[in-house]
Amino acid sequence: MTYETxxxxxxxxxxxxxxxxxxxxxxxxxxxxxxxxxxxxxxxxGALPVLNRAVVDFALRACLATGCRVSQxxxxxxxxxxxxDLPKAYQISQLHQPIGLDGCLDxxxxxxxxxxxxxxxxxxxxxxxxxxxxxxxxIDYNRCGVPLLEIVSQPDLRSAEEALAFxxxxxxxxxxxxxxxxxxxxxxxxxxxxxxxxxxxxxKLGTRTEIKNMNSFKAIGRAIASESRRQAEWLRQGRxxxxxxxxxxxxxxxxxxxxxxxxxxxxRYFPDPDLPAVVIDDAWIERIKxxxxxxxxxxxxxxxxxxxxxxYEVSVLTTDPALSxxxxxxxxxxxxxxxxxxxxxxxxxxxxxxxxxRPDELTLDPAALARIIGMVEAGELNRTAARVVFQKVLDExxxxxxxxxxxxxxxxxxPHALRQVVHAVLESCPDAVLDxxxxxxxxxxxxxGQVMRRSGQKADPQQVRDLLKATLETD
Amino acid sequence: xxxxxxxxxxxxxxAARQVSVREAAEQSLKAVACQKTKLxxxxxxxxDQVLRQADxxxxxxxxxxxxxxxxxxxxxxxxxxxxxxxxxxxxxRMLADYTPPYDATVVARLSRAGLVILGKTNMDEFAMGSTTxxxxxxxxxxxxRPGHVPGGSSGGSAxxxxxxxxxxxxxxxxxxxxxxxxxxxxxTGLKPTYGTVSRYGLIAYASSLDQxxxxxxxxxxxxxxxxxxAGPDSRDSTSLPxxxxxxxxxxxxWTGGAGRPLAGLTVGCLDDAAPVQPAISAARAAAIRQxxxxxxxxxxxxxxLLDEAVPAYYLIxxxxxxxxxxxxxxxxxxxxxxxxxxxxxGDYYARGRSEGFGxxxxxxxxxxxxxxxxxxxxxxxxQALKVRxxxxxxxxxxxxxxxxxxxxxxxxTAPPLGASLADPLAMYQSDRYTVAANxxxxxxxxxxxxxxxxxxxxxxxxxxxxxxxxxxxxxGEHIQSAQPVTHCAVDGEVSA
Ligand SMILES: [Zn+2]
Numbered sequence: 001m002t003y004e005t006x007x008x009x010x011x012x013x014x015x016x017x018x019x020x021x022x023x024x025x026x027x028x029x030x031x032x033x034x035x036x037x038x039x040x041x042x043x044x045x046g047a048l049p050v051l052n053r054a055v056v057d058f059a060l061r062a063c064l065a066t067g068c069r070v071s072q073x074x075x076x077x078x079x080x081x082x083x084x085d086l087p088k089a090y091q092i093s094q095l096h097q098p099i100g101l102d103g104c105l106d107x108x109x110x111x112x113x114x115x116x117x118x119x120x121x122x123x124x125x126x127x128x129x130x131x132x133x134x135x136x137x138x139i140d141y142n143r144c145g146v147p148l149l150e151i152v153s154q155p156d157l158r159s160a161e162e163a164l165a166f167x168x169x170x171x172x173x174x175x176x177x178x179x180x181x182x183x184x185x186x187x188x189x190x191x192x193x194x195x196x197x198x199x200x201x202x203x204k205l206g207t208r209t210e211i212k213n214m215n216s217f218k219a220i221g222r223a224i225a226s227e228s229r230r231q232a233e234w235l236r237q238g239r240x241x242x243x244x245x246x247x248x249x250x251x252x253x254x255x256x257x258x259x260x261x262x263x264x265x266x267x268r269y270f271p272d273p274d275l276p277a278v279v280i281d282d283a284w285i286e287r288i289k290x291x292x293x294x295x296x297x298x299x300x301x302x303x304x305x306x307x308x309x310x311x312y313e314v315s316v317l318t319t320d321p322a323l324s325x326x327x328x329x330x331x332x333x334x335x336x337x338x339x340x341x342x343x344x345x346x347x348x349x350x351x352x353x354x355x356x357x358r359p360d361e362l363t364l365d366p367a368a369l370a371r372i373i374g375m376v377e378a379g380e381l382n383r384t385a386a387r388v389v390f391q392k393v394l395d396e397x398x399x400x401x402x403x404x405x406x407x408x409x410x411x412x413x414x415p416h417a418l419r420q421v422v423h424a425v426l427e428s429c430p431d432a433v434l435d436x437x438x439x440x441x442x443x444x445x446x447x448x449g450q451v452m453r454r455s456g457q458k459a460d461p462q463q464v465r466d467l468l469k470a471t472l473e474t475d
Numbered sequence: 476x477x478x479x480x481x482x483x484x485x486x487x488x489x490a491a492r493q494v495s496v497r498e499a500a501e502q503s504l505k506a507v508a509c510q511k512t513k514l515x516x517x518x519x520x521x522x523d524q525v526l527r528q529a530d531x532x533x534x535x536x537x538x539x540x541x542x543x544x545x546x547x548x549x550x551x552x553x554x555x556x557x558x559x560x561x562x563x564x565x566x567x568r569m570l571a572d573y574t575p576p577y578d579a580t581v582v583a584r585l586s587r588a589g590l591v592i593l594g595k596t597n598m599d600e601f602a603m604g605s606t607t608x609x610x611x612x613x614x615x616x617x618x619x620r621p622g623h624v625p626g627g628s629s630g631g632s633a634x635x636x637x638x639x640x641x642x643x644x645x646x647x648x649x650x651x652x653x654x655x656x657x658x659x660x661x662x663t664g665l666k667p668t669y670g671t672v673s674r675y676g677l678i679a680y681a682s683s684l685d686q687x688x689x690x691x692x693x694x695x696x697x698x699x700x701x702x703x704x705a706g707p708d709s710r711d712s713t714s715l716p717x718x719x720x721x722x723x724x725x726x727x728x729w730t731g732g733a734g735r736p737l738a739g740l741t742v743g744c745l746d747d748a749a750p751v752q753p754a755i756s757a758a759r760a761a762a763i764r765q766x767x768x769x770x771x772x773x774x775x776x777x778x779x780l781l782d783e784a785v786p787a788y789y790l791i792x793x794x795x796x797x798x799x800x801x802x803x804x805x806x807x808x809x810x811x812x813x814x815x816x817x818x819x820x821g822d823y824y825a826r827g828r829s830e831g832f833g834x835x836x837x838x839x840x841x842x843x844x845x846x847x848x849x850x851x852x853x854x855x856x857x858q859a860l861k862v863r864x865x866x867x868x869x870x871x872x873x874x875x876x877x878x879x880x881x882x883x884x885x886x887x888t889a890p891p892l893g894a895s896l897a898d899p900l901a902m903y904q905s906d907r908y909t910v911a912a913n914x915x916x917x918x919x920x921x922x923x924x925x926x927x928x929x930x931x932x933x934x935x936x937x938x939x940x941x942x943x944x945x946x947x948x949x950x951g952e953h954i955q956s957a958q959p960v961t962h963c964a965v966d967g968e969v970s971a
Contacts, residue, residue: 039575039576042807043802044576044577045557045563045573045575045678045802045803046556046557046575046674046676046678046679047675048710048711048712050709050712078798080797080798080801080847082801082821087802087806088801088802089798089802089804090798090801139806266849268798268844268847268848268849270794270847270852270856273682273683273713274679274682275712276713
C-alpha cells in the first residue's frame, strides 16, 4: 500500500520591532546575557505588561499579506507552565481571539493554495545555556518578551518539498514586509512540524506526531522524510502511530519520542486580566494597508512587465528586500534597469558572497551605482575602469566621479593623444607588426593590449582597434 | 501622636514649621517600638531610612517647594506594595528576603508628595485571608481589643493607624481587604473605582479585582491621600483616564450644602435576609437615621445574586491567583528549598512552593488551578465570569434607581484570634458584603458607626457608581462632621 504524507506547520517568527512586546527593553540579538531586561520582562512581582502597538502593526501586515480575516477585537491569554526560561511561569499568547484567522498562501510556480488556520501574537521566552564543564545551566533572559508571531497552517502540505516551498514563500513575504529578519540560525524563524500519513486516496487524517523547534530548512526536510517513512513502516507492520511530541536529532538523522499525548500539559489558558482587549478598527487597518510594502509576487510581475527582465534576473533580484530596493532605486536613477540588474547580480552579489555577508550589510549608494552606469553609457568609462570605480564606491563609499578622476580612469578620448600612443606602440613592437602583416592575426590582439596598457586602460577598446587597423593598413 | 488625629492637621503644622518632619517621624517610630510586641502591625521598619526620608522632605519644604498638603506626614504601606530598597514580603516566607529594585507607582507618588514611608505593614499571606492571621510573620492584634483580630488582609495597616502609630496607610482590596479591617478597627477606608489607582508594583493576588486605596481615621484624610494616589499610569494597562461621571448620573448634580448636605440623594439600603450581629443591625439603623438627618432619603434595596457573588468571586480570584503566584519558583528570587537531593526541576518547584507558601495560599492556588483545568474551565471559571457579568448588570441597574447603596461591611465585629481559621468556608462567606465592589469595579467606602457591647468597632459601607470616589468621600466627610469619629485609645481606653 502506498501512503500519503500530511503536514501542517506552526511557524514562529520573531518580529523586528525595536523594543519588546510588553516593555521598553531593546530586542537586539547577541548582547551580553541579562542586559536587555527590566522588571516587566523579568516577571518581577508587581510588574505589569503594556502592549507595544508596533507589534500589532506588524501582525496586521502579516495578516493582510496572507489574506487573514482580522479580528476586530483581539485578546491576550495566559498559557501557564513552569520552566526556568519563563520568568512569570506563563507566556502571554492568544488562544481565544487571535488577531488573524483563515488566511492562505500560494505555493510557487502555480502551486497549490495552502490554507492558514490563524496568526497569533505571543512573547518569546529566555534561553537556557547548559555548561557541560561546570555542569550548570545558566539562563539568559534577554530574549524574554521579544514579540513573536505564530503562523499556523492547515494540514494541507503533502511532502517535504511542499513544506519547504511553503516556508520559503512565507519567509520571503515576512522579509519583504520588513517585519522579521527571518534568520533561522539566530532562531528568529522556527517551526513545529505536524506529520501524519494515511493510505493514498483516503480522506481521513491519520494520527499525527509533532516535531518541535526546528530551525533549519535542511533539518525540516529530512525530519519530514524520516518521520513519514517511520509512520508508513509502522502502519505496514500493522502497528498504530501514537500521538506524541518528538525531538529531531540532527546528528543521528532521526527523531525520538519526547512525550506522549497522555503527558501533554494542561496550559490552563485564560484571558490575561492585565491586558485589556485590543480593538482594531477600520482606520487602523486602512493605515496599515496604505503603507503595506509591495510583496515579492507582485514585484516579480512588475519587474517583468515594467523592466523587461527575464525570469532568472527577476527571481534573483526578489530574493532579498535590500537587493530589490537597491535595484529599484538604481534602475530609476539611471534609467537603465537591465544595466542595474547586471551590476547588482554580478559585481555586487559577488562582493556580498566574498565577504560572507548579506545584501543589507553592505552599503551601496544607488545614486553612485547609477552614476557609474551613466559614465559607461556616455563612454566616459570602459568596463574595466568602471569595475575599479565600483570597488572604490563599495569599499570606501567613494564618489564615483572623484574615484574615476583620482585614479586617472577616465577614458582617453583625445584622438591626437591616442594616435601618439598607437605610433609609440608600433615603433616599440616591430616584430608584432611584421607578424601581423605576414598574416598572423593574433598579433593584432597583442597590439591592442599594448595600447590599452599604455593608455592606462583609459582608451576605448573599439576606438583603439579602429585606429590600429587604419594605421597598420595605411603605413 | 503629637496630639494630632488628622493627617491634614499634622501636614498643616509641618507646613507652618510648628512641627518638624523629623519630629513627626520620630514620634511615629517611638510608637512603633512601643507597640511592636503588643500588636505586631509591622513587618519591616527601617528607622535610618525613615529619618533620611524625613530630612529630605524637610529640605524640600525649607527650600520653599510646594510639596503637598501631606508633606512630612508618616504613612504605612502594606507589604504587598513594592518599595525600592525596602523588603517587600507579602507576609510570606516565599518573599521573606525579597527587596524590590523598583517602586510601585503609588509609592513613587507618595514620595513625590513628600509623605514619609514609615515601613511595611503585616498582612495575610499574599492578601489571602480576612484576619491577618495567615502571615508568615505571625498575627496582628486589634488595637481596640488585643486578642481579637484586626481584620484583613490589610490588618497591619489598620492596626498601625487605629493605634495612632501613623495617621494614614495604604491598603489593597481584592474582596474587602481595605474595608473590612477598617470596619473592625474603627477606620475609614476606600476601595477606589477599579483602574483609578495604578496597580503597577502591587504584587498581584487577583489582577482584575485588586485595587490599592487609602485608610485613615477620617474620610477627610482619605480624600487627601486619594488625590495623591489616583490618576492614570502608563505602566498599568488597566489604569483608566480620569473619567467624569456619566451625564445621566444624578450624583453629578449633588453639591452638598450646609445643614442638610445630603439633600437630594437617594440611598438604597441593602435589603438582605442573611443574619447579622445585633450590633451590625443597630449600626445600620444609626446610619439610616444619620443619612436622613443630613437630608438623604433612604429606601430599601433588594439585591439579588448576593449568594452567588461570593463563590463567583472565589473562583475568579483563585483562578487569577494560581497564575499570578506561579512566578514564585525559587529560581530568580524568593524562597529556595534545600536542593541537595532534589530529583529534577519539577521536584525543586514542588518543594520550594510547598515550603515557601502557607496553607491558605496553597489551598487557593489549588482551587484556582482546578477552576482553570481542561474539562472544568467552562463549568467553573466561565460560569463565574457569567455571574460576574450579571452582578455588574444588577448593580448598574440599582445605581440608576438610587445614588448610593448602604450596607454593612461585615456581618460581625472582629472575632477572637483563631476563630475564623478553623472554618475556611465560613471565612469566605464573611466577604458577602464586600466582594461585589470588586466584581463590579465600583468604589466603596467603609465608615465607622459605633461599637458593639465589647467595645469593638462596627463599620458601614457606601457604594457609588464608577468614578464617584470623590463624592463618596465627600458624603463621608459630611457624615463625620455631623458625628465625629471615635478614636481608639492607645492604652485601651476609648476616647471621643
Ligand atoms: Zn523589559
